[in-house]
Amino acid sequence: MTQELDRRVFRDLSYGLYIVTSRANDRLNGQIVNTVVQVTSDPARVAVVINKKNFTHELIAKSGVFGVSVLADTATLTFIGPFGFRSGRDIDKLSKVAYKEGVTGCPLVTENALSFLEVRVISQIDLGTHTIFIGDTLRSEVVREGHPLTYQYYHENLKGKSPPAAPTYTPRK
Amino acid sequence: MTQELDRRVFRDLSYGLYIVTSRANDRLNGQIVNTVVQVTSDPARVAVVINKKNFTHELIAKSGVFGVSVLADTATLTFIGPFGFRSGRDIDKLSKVAYKEGVTGCPLVTENALSFLEVRVISQIDLGTHTIFIGDTLRSEVVREGHPLTYQYYHENLKGKSPPAAPTYTPRK
Numbered sequence: 653m654t655q656e657l658d659r660r661v662f663r664d665l666s667y668g669l670y671i672v673t674s675r676a677n678d679r680l681n682g683q684i685v686n687t688v689v690q691v692t693s694d695p696a697r698v699a700v701v702i703n704k705k706n707f708t709h710e711l712i713a714k715s716g717v718f719g720v721s722v723l724a725d726t727a728t729l730t731f732i733g734p735f736g737f738r739s740g741r742d743i744d745k746l747s748k749v750a751y752k753e754g755v756t757g758c759p760l761v762t763e764n765a766l767s768f769l770e771v772r773v774i775s776q777i778d779l780g781t782h783t784i785f786i787g788d789t790l791r792s793e794v795v796r797e798g799h800p801l802t803y804q805y806y807h808e809n810l811k812g813k814s815p816p817a818a819p820t821y822t823p824r825k
Numbered sequence: 826m827t828q829e830l831d832r833r834v835f836r837d838l839s840y841g842l843y844i845v846t847s848r849a850n851d852r853l854n855g856q857i858v859n860t861v862v863q864v865t866s867d868p869a870r871v872a873v874v875i876n877k878k879n880f881t882h883e884l885i886a887k888s889g890v891f892g893v894s895v896l897a898d899t900a901t902l903t904f905i906g907p908f909g910f911r912s913g914r915d916i917d918k919l920s921k922v923a924y925k926e927g928v929t930g931c932p933l934v935t936e937n938a939l940s941f942l943e944v945r946v947i948s949q950i951d952l953g954t955h956t957i958f959i960g961d962t963l964r965s966e967v968v969r970e971g972h973p974l975t976y977q978y979y980h981e982n983l984k985g986k987s988p989p990a991a992p993t994y995t996p997r998k
Contacts, residue, residue, distance in 0.1 A: 657869055657962055657964070657965045658940075658965045658966055658967055659869075659965070660940070660967050661895070661940040661941070661942055661965040661966065661967060662863050662869065662965070664841075664895040664939045664940050664973045665841055665861060665862065665863055665895065665973075666839060666840060666841030666842075666973055666975045666976070667839060667840075667841075667862070668837075668838055668839030668840075669839075687862045687863070687864065688838060689838065689840070689860045689862055689874065689992075690835050690838055690860070690992055690993045691860065691874045691952050691955060691957060691992050692874075692952050692953055692954050692955050692992050693954070693991070693992060693993065693994045693995070693996070694954065694996070695953070696830055696832075696835065697952060697953075699872075699874075699957065701862065701864045701865075701872075722834070722837040722838065766837045767831075767833070767834040767837050768834070769834055775950055775952075777948055777950060777959065779864050779865050779870060779948075779959065780865055780868070780870075781865050781866070781867065782864060782865050784864060784872065784957075784959070786950065786952065786957070789830055791830070792830045792831045792832070792834040792835070793831055793834065794831055794833050794834060800837045800838070800839050802839045802975070803839070818866070819862070819863055819864050819865050819866060820863045820866065821866045822866070823866070823867075
């Protein structure tokens with residue numbers, strides 16, 4: 653069934669670009685995510701979609717907390733790269749990046765970020781390759797003024813790529 | 826707790842703008858939604874967030890199918906308005922709009938659309954005021970070339986507003 657779909661349609665969907673972080677015990681990690689959405693206004697709940705293979709998935713599943721940093725459109729590929737294409741199982745991605753510690757202990761990246769959210773998971777759904785985590789916002793803070801980095805800008809202007817683990821990855825034929 | 830949040834952070838999240846449609850028996854409807862995301866690549870699954878008060882929510886809950894049309898940035902407020910600020914319980918929103926009928930009978934809006942998806946619900950979560958519906962893509966089709974309408978463009982260039990039922994509605998103080 654999926655074979656017959658016109659995959660170009662999925663490229664018409666619009667997204668931002670975020671660093672989603674988590675912490676379980678003494679392990680911290682963060683990764684690039686485009687699928688972050690606010691799902692209710694009152695209370696302020698957000699959802700993120702994370703690949704099950706990713707280290708951040710393991711940390712969120714264990715701790716039930718995550719951070720979302722909204723990237724500014726001035727963020728460079730050099731900064732973004734390690735968060736999208738390296739695993740936190742192999743390197744400490746946060747060792748050279750500015751962040752605050754949240755009320756839950758979760759790291760909240762402030763470098764190249766317009767703002768951040770700290771979220772406690774209240775529900776999750778197994779989507780097969782990915783999980784959608786939904787949570788209540790515990791804290792939100794503006795870091796600086798600026799324009800958010802969009803997924804489109806990342807691809808068209810920064811010439812960035814999507815890793816195969818992304819929910820919006822389009823296989824090349 | 827929600828009172829202390831800095832609501833400006835939620836305005837940094839990026840979205841597209843879509844018409845989500847459904848059909849139950851002989852009732853058709855559609856509404857504007859900004860919270861549409863692809864959640865897995867294989868199979869191609871998408872999620873939408875809909876307010877429980879909306880007529881489209883009632884139709885999706887009954888039929889288990891929905892359509893998503895990606896709006897072009899050339900769509901006007903005159904076209905968009907009725908889909909965002911009128912209820913399908915009071916008017917037939919689709920009577921003057923071009924659409925195709927999907928394999929499930931769901932209307933798929935082609936007017937002012939770049940492309941559309943037809944989706945069968947496989948899972949849903951009650952989020953309080955809203956429900957997130959997740960489904961498998963049955964059909965996807967490109968209608969025309971162009972640029973997708975983003976939530977930011979809608980607010981900044983078209984001077985569009987968000988109805989209180991939107992998941993991303995920000996209460997004014």
